[in-house]
Amino acid sequence: xxxxxxxxxxxxxxxxxxxxxxxxxxxxxxxxxxxxxxxxxxxxxxxxxxxxxxxxxxxxxxxxxxxxxxxxxxxxxxxxxxxxxxxxxxxxxxxxxxxxxxxxxxxxxxxxxxxxxxxxxxxxxxxxxxxxxxxxxxxxxxxxxxxxxxxxxxxxxxxxxxxxxxxxxxxxxxxxxxxxxxxxxxxxxxxxxxxxxxxxxxxxxxxxxxxxxxxxxxxxxxxxxxxxxxxxxxxxxxxxxxxxxxxxxxxxxxxxxxxxxxxxxxxxxxxxxxxxxxxxxxxxxxxxxxxxxxxxxxxxxxxxxxxxxxxxxxxxxxxxxxxxxxxxxxxxxxxxxxxxxxxxxxxxxxxxxxxxxxxxxxxxxxxxxxxxxxxxxxxxxxxxxxxxxxxxxxxxxxxxxxxxxxxxxxxxxxxxxxxxxx
Numbered sequence: 154x155x156x157x158x159x160x161x162x163x164x165x166x167x168x169x170x171x172x173x174x175x176x177x178x179x180x181x182x183x184x185x186x187x188x189x190x191x192x193x194x195x196x197x198x199x200x201x202x203x204x205x206x207x208x209x210x211x212x213x214x215x216x217x218x219x220x221x222x223x224x225x226x227x228x229x230x231x232x233x234x235x236x237x238x239x240x241x242x243x244x245x246x247x248x249x250x251x252x253x254x255x256x257x258x259x260x261x262x263x264x265x266x267x268x269x270x271x272x273x274x275x276x277x278x279x280x281x282x283x284x285x286x287x288x289x290x291x292x293x294x295x296x297x298x299x300x301x302x303x304x305x306x307x308x309x310x311x312x313x314x315x316x317x318x319x320x321x322x323x324x325x326x327x328x329x330x331x332x333x334x335x336x337x338x339x340x341x342x343x344x345x346x347x348x349x350x351x352x353x354x355x356x357x358x359x360x361x362x363x364x365x366x367x368x369x370x371x372x373x374x375x376x377x378x379x380x381x382x383x384x385x386x387x388x389x390x391x392x393x394x395x396x397x398x399x400x401x402x403x404x405x406x407x408x409x410x411x412x413x414x415x416x417x418x419x420x421x422x423x424x425x426x427x428x429x430x431x432x433x434x435x436x437x438x439x440x441x442x443x444x445x446x447x448x449x450x451x452x453x454x455x456x457x458x459x460x461x462x463x464x465x466x467x468x469x470x471x472x473x474x475x476x477x478x479x480x481x482x483x484x485x486x487x488x489x490x491x492x493x494x495x496x497x498x499x500x501x502x503x504x505x506x507x508x509x510x511x512x513x514x515x516x517x518x519x520x521x522x523x524x525x526x527x528x529x530x531x532x533x534x535x536x537x538x539x540x541x542x543x544x545x546x547x548x549x550x551x552x553x554x555x556x557x558x559x560x561x562x563x564x565x566x567x568x569x570x571x572x573x574x575x
Contacts, residue, residue: 154363154390155176155177155294155359155360155361155362155363155390156174156175156176156294156295156363156390156391156422157174157175157390158172158173158174158183158391158420158421158422158443159172159173159174159175160172160420161173162543162544164439164543164544164546165546166546166548167439167440167543168414168415168439168440168441169184169438169439169440169441169539169543170183170441170443170543171183171184171540171543171544172443174242174422174443176210176242176294176295176363177294177361178234178240178241178242178243178294179209179240179241179242180209180242181209181210181241181242182209182536182540183422183443183444183540184434184438184442184443184444184445184536184539184540184543185209185210185443185444185445185536186208186434186445186446186447186532186533186535186536187208187210187211187212187244187444187445187446188203188206188208188211188212188446188450188451188529188532189211189212189214189446189447189448189451190211190212190213190237190239191213191214191217191448192213192214192217192218192221193213193218193227193233193236193237194237195211195451195525195529196451196455196521196525197455197518197521197522197525198451198522198525198526198529200237200238200239200240202487202494202526203239203526203529204241205487205494206486206526206529206530206533207530207533207534207536207537208529208533209241209242210241210242210243210244210294211239211241211242211243211244212243212244212245212246212446213233213237213243213244213245213246213291213293214245214246214248215245215246215247215248215284215287215288215291215297216246216248216251216268216279218233218245218287218291219248219277219279219287220270220271220272220277221272224286224287224290224291225290227290227291227292228290228291228292231292232290232291232292232293233245233291233292233293234292242294242295243292243293243294243295244293244294244295244296244297244444244446245288245291245293245295245296245297246297246426247284247288247296247297247298247299247300247352248266248279248284248299249266249284249297249298249299249300249301249302249367249395250302250395250426250427251266251268261301263344263347264280265278265279265280265281265283265299266278266279266280266299267279279299280299280351281298281299281348281349281351281352281355282351282352282355284298284299284352285298285299285352285355285356285357285364286355286357288362289356289357289358289362292358292361292362293362294362294363295362295363295365295390295391296356296362296363296364296365297364297365297367297393297426298345298348298349298352298353298364298365298366298367299348299352300341300345300348300349300367300369300395301340301341301344301345301348301369302341302369302395302396302399303337303338303340303341303369303371303396334371338369338370338371338373338376339376341369341396342369342370342376342379342380342383345367345369345380345384346380346383346384346387349366349367349384349387350387352364353387353389363389363390363391364389364390365389365390365391365392365393365422365424366384366385366387366389366392366393367384367392367393367394367395367426368380368381368384368385368392368393368394368395368413368416368417369395369396370396370409370413371396372401372405372408372409374408374409374412377409377412377413377416378412378416381413381416381417382416385416385417385418389421390421390422391421391422391423391424392417392418392421392422392423392424393423393424393425393426393444394409394410394413394414394417394423394424394425394426394442395426395427397409397410397425397426397427397428398427398428398429398433399427403430403432403433403560406428406429406433406436407433407436407437407440407561410425410436410437410440410442411436411440414437414440414441414442415440415441422443422444423441423442423443423444424442424443424444424445425437425442425444425445426446427446427447428445428446428447429445429447429449430449431460431532431535431555431557431558431561432557432558432559432560432561433561434532434535434536434539434558435535435539435555435558435561435562436561438539438543439561449528450525450528450529450531450532451525451528451529453465453524453528454521454524454525454526454527454528454529455521455524455525456521457469457509457510457513457520457521457524458524459480459481459509459524459527459528459531460527460528460531460532460557461480461481461484461531461557462481462483462531462554462555462556462557463556463557464556464557466480466506468480468506468509468510468513468520468524469510469513469514470510473506473507473509473510474507474510475507476505476506476507476510477505477506477507478503478505478506479503479504479505479506480506480509480524480527481527481531484527484530484531484534485530485534486526486527486530486531487504487523487526487527487530488503488504488509488523488524488526488527489503489504489527490503491503491504504523509523509524535555535558538551538554538555539551548562548566549566549568552566552567552568553568556568
């Protein structure tokens with residue numbers, strides 16, 4: 154197989170494990186966090202600087218790269234590795250999530266998904282065969298099967314926290330024609346299996362690229378079990394848990410992941426798609442998941458929201474206007490410790506919160522660059538610490554270092570606080 158997981162250690166107190174995955178373009182340590190480079194780049198960040206955050210594998214988006222610049226242009230220039238200048242492992246998703254996130258401008262049927270292009274409005278057809286054809290051309294080390302990703306919970310009961318979700322609620326078929334959530338889950342589960350079989354049949358580079366299947370089922374654990382059995386009966390190099398963190402709360406995410414992860418093959422990489430916040434990742438690592446991706450570090454970084462072990466800091470707030478401190482005293486990123494990255498500042502000091510706030514208020518691009526790098530480094534530091542604590546089981550000390558993730562730990566492992574806000 155083109156991708157192999159070597160498990161180096163299993164935790165004695167939970168289902169978590171530490172390992173290393175071999176790919177044709179190098180190795181990465183697990184559990185691993187993959188920053189998202191949607192269009193073949195992490196916005197504003199040099200690949201060298203992304204490497205310095207500790208990132209070993211990155212993610213690209215099949216749907217967006219299919220539309221622009223097109224898979225043929227990427228293939229002609231050495232695949233996505235050569236095109237974007239990343240000399241390490243890459244994973245590409247399939248476009249299935251776009252069928253969920255842009256449901257107001259697409260339709261899903263048995264053959265595939267028809268999108269309205271966000272570039273020029275033209276209708277674009279994405280079938281399982283086309284998704285694999287595009288990913289074969291992009292040349293990523295790990296490619297994802299096209300899946301049918303339904304809402305994990307009934308959309309009419311969702312907490313409407315994003316404008317996109319609100320648009321879906323108003324425009325989608327359940328409002329116009331009525332919506333049967335159980336029927337939709339059953340349809341999506343069965344269709345995901347059929348599409349996976351078509352993806353595997355269409356895969357033209359199985360010795361060079363690892364195809365992962367995706368388990369669906371919403372928050373219904375029986376459906377998750379049934380779909381996991383169906384998906385895992387198809388022999389593949391790795392498997393993913395999809396349809397998570399798409400409307401349900403933290404407790405539901407943990408319940409689904411703790412149930413589903415043990416159903417995936419022990420010796421293959423387990424990938425939780427699109428997750429997430431620190432406590433989500435910690436809980437999933439304890440359940441035995443090996444891989445994660447999320448847009449949060451860079452998306453929030455571009456919007457002046459910096460992650461820290463005690464929670465996010467919104468750097469546009471006026472209280473930071475005279476704050477000389479770094480974002481996080483414990484961080485060694487380009488902003489918090491520029492001296493470690495060849496950046497000589499007067500007195501060797503950090504980049505202050507005051508300066509970062511100024512950059513965002515003035516709409517200077519250096520602000521999003523520095524906070525994005527900080528956020529990615531924050532998550533990579535978290536992963537290093539998780540890999541360490543899975544080895545030594547020092548969860549109580551871990552909770553003290555990462556209070557933002559303490560909710561993911563059992564009660565007896567959570568540090569006691571004095572009630573003072575972080």
